[in-house]
Structures are given as structure tokens and as C-alpha cells.
Amino acid sequence: MNPYSWFQLIFYFVVLFLLVKPLGFFMAHVYQGERTFLDPVFGPLERLIYRLGGVHADEEMNWKVYAIALMVFNVLGLLVVYGLQRVQGFLPLNPQSLGAVSPDSSWNTAVSFASNTNWQGYGGETTMSYLTQMMAMTVQNFVSAATGMAALAAMIRGIARHTTDKIGNFWVDLTRTVLYILLPLAFVLALALVSQGVVQTFSQYQTANLLQPITDASGKSVTTQTLAVGPAASQIAIKQLGTNGGGFFNTNSTHPFENPTPFSNFLEMLSILLIPAALCYTFGKMVGDTRQGWAILIAMTVIFVALLSVSVWTEQNGNPAIAKMGVDIQQSNINPGGNMEGKEVRFGVANSALWGAATTAASNGSVDSMHDSYMPLGGLIEMWLIHLGEVIYGGVGSGLYGMLAFVIVAVFVAGLMVGRTPEYLGKKIEAYEMKMASLILLIPVFTALVGTAIGVLTPAGQSSVLNPGPHGFSEILYAFSSASGNNGSAFAGLNANTPFYNTALGIIMFIARYWLMIPALAIGGSLARKKKVPASAGTLPTHTPLFIAWTIGVVIIVGALGFLPALALGPIVEHLMIFAH
């Protein structure tokens, strides 16, 4: 790797970490209901929304009511997305006159966007009208992200408070997240992206004359090309910030109109991890000990950097099979070298691998390169970051509440080892919390492995596989893992827009989103009711390097133990086969 690549990676982390504290601090203010500098702008709007919705902003909910409100809102949102796709042909803002989307694809997309997964079985520019993109996709990009963040805020309140059953008001958390956090950030980012050339228009698709005519399959000469455009920048900004990942165009952020320059690429990558990382600081701030937030952020970053390094290394080394064909894969001043299959030349190996790691770690799912074309180990890293439970930064909100479940398990075992019944931040961890934390750890493993098993056993599952051998197995495993982690990225080799995959993945996305979110709320509710035990020298410190290392160990061990056999039959054996010859 050349010094420029190093510099770009280091620069990325420096900027990210510089933004963590200010944004985290601001979000803590938002969730604690305090005044922020945006109050003059959004305050009146916020109050108007409450008045229109009949929300009593100062009435807090217990965790069950909170969960019910959250579910009602999400299921309604899901139905709206489904409905819009089915009737878009009769609605305005459809210059290409796109017809109704099939029921199974509509179901898949509805769950996908409501659950913050943004798995896309469809190609955006050939399937969705502008109205559907804006009213269904973009709206869900905001509110599904806000749902995750609201659930996290409620869980944190549960940890921070004591002897109460109130953990916040869902409608208030949802509204404040959208108004004060997501809208302003998305607005700024969208403008910055437009400045780089990302399209934002309502006009119909453009036709351009080809410089060099080509002949199509039927032998006809083709002289023009249709260029898909649309209100892309606004959707791209939020799909990155809200760890949604659902692109405006089919090829996502590899498309020049979605991600034109290295600078737009940097901004979009930064947006992937920005909110999940800053939420760690918010957590520390809200529980009254910012060291706790930094500890979790450091644990995430250590795992991320270690896996990213392997990915960059393996991608830069390239494929020996390609080298044997006489292709120069050595890096030089005129040659990026490495494995450039499926990567954009304007981004190169390092930035593609960084995006690949960030998008899989953060449950984002947007891509600026094709994961299917990565080296087996590169693909393994991306898949494994999903397998770790989408807790290395993870989705906005969902990543941290997932990580907190791991921390609770880590605290439980470590707490025993220091001779006390375990406690985290002064709260006793007992049977109920263990039950809920176990569910959060268990369900993604269950859905990913069982889904893959069904995929490889049924003809419907097998027939979508493009590539032979272990790579085909990896494609199926990746699809079900992506749905189980609410990630949304894909190994493109699998044709997932079939009734089987649309239905199965839709079910899994639904389970993996809400059966994790509800236990997280339950943990918050249960901890809120408990007394707070003051810390003493006998209390397990949860911010020390030792505890950080232990938490990393727990995340890695649980992730490895659950998925190593499956990975051995996919990417590991593929890697060994390539390098054995």
C-alpha cells in the first residue's frame, strides 16, 4: 500500500473522531429534552407536530407502551411503502410511467426500508417512480433510522435512571431525532454532494449521444444512451447518515451520479460511521460517565481497524490467478495494483476496502465497489462484520443497543470473576437481562444460519446462484447474513429478486429488526426499575483497557463460534483453493 492510501485511511479516522464529541454532545442534549441551538428553527415545528398528532410531549412511557408505539408506527410505515409500490402507476411524479411492483418484491422492499435494512432486490431507476422514491424510500430512510435511535435513547435512559418505569416518549424521540439530528445533517450533506455533481432533479431521464456507436445483441447499431437522473442527492445523504444504504440507482454509490468524486466518496463514507460513532459519546454523556462511551467506541474501533487492515492487505495483494494470466497486479505509480475487479478506478483499493468494511460494520449496506468481486478473505471480512451482530458501530441506534447486549454478557462473566453478582453502571445484571441479551445475540445467528440452510436445501434457493463452488455458497450465506444483520448489502452474484428470496429475506429482516429492538427496550425498562449501586473498589470497572479488551474478546468469540463452520465452507475454503494452486 502506498503512503497516499495510508494517509487517506488515517485522515478518515481523525476526522471521524474529531466529530464524535460535538455531535455526540449535541445528540445527548436532544435526547435529554434540552434546548439546542436549533430550537429557534425547529422548535415551533416540533410543537406543531405534537399538536397535530395529539402527542403529550411531557408524558413518558414505560417500555411496553414505548414498544407498542414503535411497532404500530413501523407496521403502518411498512404498509404505506407496500401500498405506494403497488399503485405507483396511478400516481403523479412518474415521468417514466413505471408500473406496479410485484407483490413479493413490494413486501421485501417494504420490510427492507422499514427495518433500516435497505436490501434492494429491485433496480431503483427501472422500478420506482420519483414519488415512490421520495414518499416511501426517503421517508423511511429518515424514520427507520430515527426508530433505531429512539429505541437506543430509551434503552440508555433505562440504564441512566433508577427506580422508575418510564423510559421516554416514543413520539417525542422520533420527532426530535428527525428534526434536530437527521434533517439538518442530511440537508448539509445533500448540498455538499450536489456541489460534487450528484444529481437532484425532477426532470425525466436524459438521452445522450454516444461518441462511439456500438451494436447490441441483435446487431442493431446503438447511437444514444439513456441516462437515469432524479432527486438523488437528498436520498443519498440520508441513506448514508441513517445507515440505510438503499441507493437511488441500482449500482448504489458506484454510480457516477450518486458518488462522482473522491471527495463525495469521502463524505459518504464519513456519513456511514458518523452517527453510530457519535452515539457512543451520547451514551456516555447520558449515563453521566463519558469514559463508558469512549470505552465502547474504542472496542468497536479496535475490531474495525484490525479487520479493515486484513481487508486492505488482501485486496492490495490481488488475485494470483489473475496474475498468472499476465495481468500486472503490482502497485506502482501508474498502476493501482491489487484486486481491481468490481472496484471503481476513481476510488481505488484502499477507499473501496474502507467503504466495504464501514458499510458492513455499520449495517449500512451501500456500496462503492462490488463485494462479490472481493478476494475470498476480503469478502469474509465483510460478511464477518455482519456476523459479529452489526455491533461494530452498527446501524444508527441499533448498533449500540446490540453492542450493549454484548457488554452486558461481558459484564456478567467478568463480574462473576471479580466475585460479585454482576452489575453494569450500578445496575445489577440478573436473569431477566441475561434472557433479553441472549435473545439479541441469538436471533441473528438463528436467522442467518437457518435461512442459509433453507437456501442451500431448496431448488428455489439454489437456482439463484450465479457462481459455482464455495463462492456460490458464500453468496447465499451473504444474502441471509445481510438480511439478519439488517445490513442490506449483497454479493451481487445472487439473483435475489425471486419470490423465494423476496419472501424469505423479508421475513428474516422483520424478525431480526424487531426481535432485537424489543428485547433492547425490555432491558432498558428492567434496568430503569432497579436501584443504582454506588461504585466501590470492589466494582468491576467497565472503562479500563482490560475491560475493553475483554469486551472485544466476547464479541469476537461469539461471532467466531457461531459462524466459523459456515465460513469454513465458503470464503475460507475458497481462499485456500486459490492460494493452494
Next chain:
Amino acid sequence: MNNQLKKQPTFRRELYQRAVLDSFVKLNPRWMVRNPVMFVVEVGSVLTTALWVQALFGKGEAPTGFIATVAIWLWFTVLFANFSEAVAEGRGKAQAEALRKTRQTTQAKKLKTANRESQYELVASASLRKDDIYLVEAGDVISVDGEIIEGIASVDESAVTGESAPVIREAGGDRSAVTGGTRLLSDWLIVRVTANPGEGFLDRMIGLVEGAKRQKTPNEIALNILLAGFTIVFLIVCATLLPYSLYSVQIAGKGVPITITVLVALLVCLIPTTIGGLLSAIGIAGMDRMIQRNVIAMSGRAVEAAGDVDVLLLDKTGTITLGNRQAVDLIPVNGVPAQELAEAAQLASLADETPEGRSIVVLAKEKFGLRGRTMGSSEEAPEGMHFVPFTAQTRMSGVDFDGTSIRKGAPDTMMTLVQSNGHPVPADLQTNVDSIARAGGTPLVVARNGNALGVIHLKDIVKGGINERFAHLRKMGIKTVMITGDNPLTAAAIAAEAGVDDFLAQATPETKLKLIREYQGGGRLVAMTGDGTNDAPALAQADVAVAMNTGTQPAREAANMVDLDSNPTKLIEIVEIGKQLLMTRGALTTFSIANDVSKYFAIIPAAFASTYPVLNVLNIMHLATPQSAILSAVIFNALIIIALIPLALRGVPYRPVGAAQLLRDNLLIYGLGGLIAPFIGIKLIDMLLVTLHLV
């Protein structure tokens, strides 16, 4: 007692024989299902046994010998786990039985009628029943709680109340109750028993160490949930591996799918059998360790809570200070020569058999070179000497000889004596009395013929080494609070000397209860000892409440532990046992999960050897054959349970260092050790199997 048990080889053989038998009895599925991890192993054992039977008929999925060996070692895994529980149970039961026999009893002088002169019968205090009547005389320990029918006496209740000054108890009125375990200093009393002695504590204890009756403790339940969670994960991993294997064989076009035998072997190796198998034994062994220290716990929950204790409420007397005060200084007043005071003080104390009196004689001898006039017993009083013993009525003691009368007693009594003799109270007497009291001591005034000579400074003596103990406790994060009936000045002085973190002076049952509630309101867990009836509310409120065996029945019922030795310092050991119990669970859980890494490296390359031979790169232990690899992992998994039984029973050693250091040490030993040990173990077993040509 327990050490004697251990040394008897016949006893040990019987214990193990019984345990081996019990291991088979416990195979009953209805019993096994209580332990989800080991139940899964049992189901796996049945399954592989069935596969073996199938193989016997020539339709085996793998060589018959291989299936048989796997099945046998899976059965061993279950049996070893059962054995660990049976051994822990057996030891606990034996200890409880031995305790029942050697239980300490005090003697009581049982009377037929409430008459001092009537004949008494010496009986064991435990045989006294409600409404029995017994006699207590000076020097006797009051056997059980009762109501005074007749008599007035001074009673040393320091063991109960923490107040070192004797109190007066008399028939009728508010002060008519006496407490078991207190000691009569003077006079006599006739007492009617008000409560039956404790029954069935030991029976309850035996119930707690018997697996069948044992209730799982809250933390054990939480840990079981985590272990069940891991078990489900590995069930899914292994169950889905079959379809993956079928698909891989199909796309690779070679090899055979993974066999059920190998899948079951993999499953058993992965699920946390080490901790799952030993969990029950660890809990029982915690109770055993309590009994070894002569503490009977009423519930497993209490033992667990002991590890969590943040605040120790310790009675001053007997725990922090020696039970009795000692003379440390003689201060003359009104210009009296020190020698004269020392002589008078010594004479007045010659017949005083209390530790305080003895200490005055010793002090006079050491400081002023005075040899007691009579160094023998008080009966050999020199000619003309007449000793006046302390009585509850006069509240002073002394000696009369040659027309001289020497008295010593509490300042207020003595000042009255001086004044009634028409003498002035010396001006420096009051100041000296006050300054001693301020320093935490007890002043005694000495007078000769009604003239005040000076003051004896009696002081509570803080136990040797107690300071370091409190420093240890502080490092463990435990706050110590001294409870005393003394005034705040005295209490503060002793608290400072002993190095406790806080104190509660002039403690009453109400203030004690209030203090506990305050700490608990702040989220802390409070442990205390007590034995008086008036301790009962506080004992019931405390999270860990240890009643002294000499304590009253209400106190013992309110407590969740009883200390048969009635040693208040034991609270510290109880806390350590609680911590050990939790640490052992945590350490073995870590060990068990860390073990899994090596098992993947052993089994995965072996399981897919025919489909993807290239996976043999992962066989970093270079195990001989796929079959030897799988067998080695299974055998290691079974043997490690046996190897760790001693640790489970003994507990992970606890050292009073901070939590951070404990975690570091335990992670190094059980985390890193758990990661590395199986690599070595599995390799050794593999080499052995190859050498013996078993595979």
C-alpha cells in the same frame, strides 16, 4: 473436625463409592432436564448409542468402533458431571452429620421450682423448653432467652449489645429479659425460658446441599440462561452444518456429507459442558465451605449475596475490640502520690476476678513494681482483709482492712460516696474523668476512707491486626461501620484507632435498622451480625445477617446464617466464601467458552476432510487422522470435567485486591489458559491414541 474427616481413608472411599453410584442414578432424564447443557449431552449420548446399534447391523454411517468410542466418551461426559455433583453433595452431607454430633452445648442449672435453695439439675441448654425454669449464678453464661422471675444482677451483655459496661437486670419492669449468650457478673437470677431452642437448622442445611432439594440461586439462574443461550447457538450451528455439508458435497462433486456422529461430537465439544457440568457442584461446594467454617446458611441466595456485600456493620465488642476493657493508666488527683494511688487501686482489685480488675493489678505491678499482697486466689485473703464484691445495688467494689476502706467504682457513684463522707470532691477529679471519657476510655474513681485518690483509665483494646483487615476490606470495596452503644466521643476514638470507615454510636435497635435502610436505599448491600432479640428487626432487614449460635431465637430466625462458633469476625470470611463462589462460576464459564476455539481447529478440518481436503491447513495441531482428531476433542472435553472437579469444590482462591486486578489475573489464568490448554491437551491425547494404535 472436617480435617479429621478428610484424613480417614475409609470415609473417603465410601464417599466416592457412593458418588459413583449416584452418578448413574442421576442419569434419569427427569433429573437431567434441570441442567439444559448436560441434558443435551445425554440426548447426544443416546443418539450416538442408537447409531452404534444401527452400525452393528451393518448399516453404520461410520466405522462401528468409532461410533462406539464417541458414544462411550459422551456417556462419560455426562457421568463425570453427575459425579462432581454427587461428590459435593456427599461431602456436604457428611459435614452436616458430623456437625450435628459435635454441636456445642452449654450447661444449664434447671430448677423444678422457682426457689433458689431448691436442688438443680445440670442439663444441656439445648434441652430447655419453653416455660422451663433455670438458675444462673455469677460467672455463668445465660443459656437461652428468658424472663427473670426472681433476683437482681449485673449482666455483661457486651456480646449482644456491644456495650462493654455491665447492665442491671432485675425481676419485674422493663429490664426483666435476659438474652442467651450473655454472662452474669454478679449475684444470681432465676429465669423462665421464653423460647424453644433452635430446631432444624441443620436439617435445612442438609437440604441445601442435597441437589434434589436445592433451589437454584438467582445468579445461578441467570448464568444458566446464558449457558442455555450458548447451547442453542451451537445447536443451530451443528444442525445447519448438515445441509451446508450436503450442499458442499453436491457442488464440490466429491466426498461424503458429515455424519451424525461427528455432528453430535462437535455439538458436545462446543456447548459449555465444563461449566454446565460443574455448576451444580460449585454451588453445593460453596455451602460446604460455609459448614467447614461452622456457619450454617439458610439459603444459597444468602451465600451469593455475601459476595456482593458493600457495607459490613460490625459490633465493636468482640469484633473490633477485645471483649473487655483494660487499665492503661492511673492518674492521681489532689496531689496524692502516684504510688499511693497504685497501691490503693491494686488492693481494691485483688479480689476482682473480672478481666478489668485483673488488668488493674497487672498495671500496678508493671508500672509501679507493686506485687499483689495476695498473688494467690482471693480465698487466701490476708489476716484482717475483707473484700467487698461488686453488687448491683452498691455499684462499687473494694476492700476493708485495719479500719481502712478502699473502694473503686463509676465516677458518679464514687463522687456521691465522697460527698456523703463530708469530703470535698477534688477539682482535678472531674477534669480527669472527662478527659478519659473524651479519649474513648472508661474512668473508674478510687477512694480511700471516702477520700478520692485518683482515676483509673480503662480502655477498650483494639484487636491486633484488625487495622490491616479493614484496610483489606477497603481494597475489596467494602465499607466497615462500627456499631457501639458507647457515646460518640468514645466511639470516635475507637473507630479512629481501629481504622473503620464509619461508626454508629449510642446504637439502639431503631438506629441500627435506620442505618441499614439508609445504606440499602443508596443501593448498597449490608451484612451484619447480631444475637440479641432487639437485633432481630435489623437482622431481618440486612441482606446478609449472621446470627450467633449463642443468640436468641428471634435473632436466629431473622438471620439468614447462623455461626455456630459465635465469632463475629467470621463475617469477613463469609464474604470471602461468597466471592469465591461467584468467581469460580465466572472463571469456569470463561474457561469453558475459551476451550471452543481449539475444538473448531480440531474438528472442522476433520469433518470436511473428504469434501475439502484443503481445509487441512486449519489442522494446526497436526492431529493424525480425522477420526483421531474428533476422538481427541471429545475425550479432552470429558476429562477436563474430572480434572476441574477439585477446583470446583475448592473454589478459585480469593485475594483481597481490587476488582481490576482480580479480573486481570483471572482472565489470564482462565481466559488465556482456557484458550491454550486444550490445544496441548488434545494434541497429547491424539499422540496417545496413535501410540496405542486405537485409531
